Amino acid sequence: MKWVTWVLVLALGWFQYSLWLSKGGWRDMWQLEQQVAQQQETNHGLQMRNHALAAEVADLASGEAAIAEIARVDLGYVQNGEIYYRFIDLNTH
Incomplete structure (x- = not known):
């Protein structure tokens, strides 16, 4: 009867090892859950970022105000009748 007990204890130990430590066990599942959380972030x-870009594309497609704003900021565009002021920080030069 003692050998049957030992066989059952060894089988239980093997199943616990398979459950917790082997490939596809709980440890792997926890690592995959962490990877999924990082990927979701x-x-x-x-x-x-895509929503912001889509909103900018919609602005550019729908009106000239967005185009004029980009021209002013990126290219220094000044319309007729406007006065352009440039402020230079003397501490940086």
């Missing part, structure tokens, strides 16, 4: 940031 990355995806959220990318979705926010």
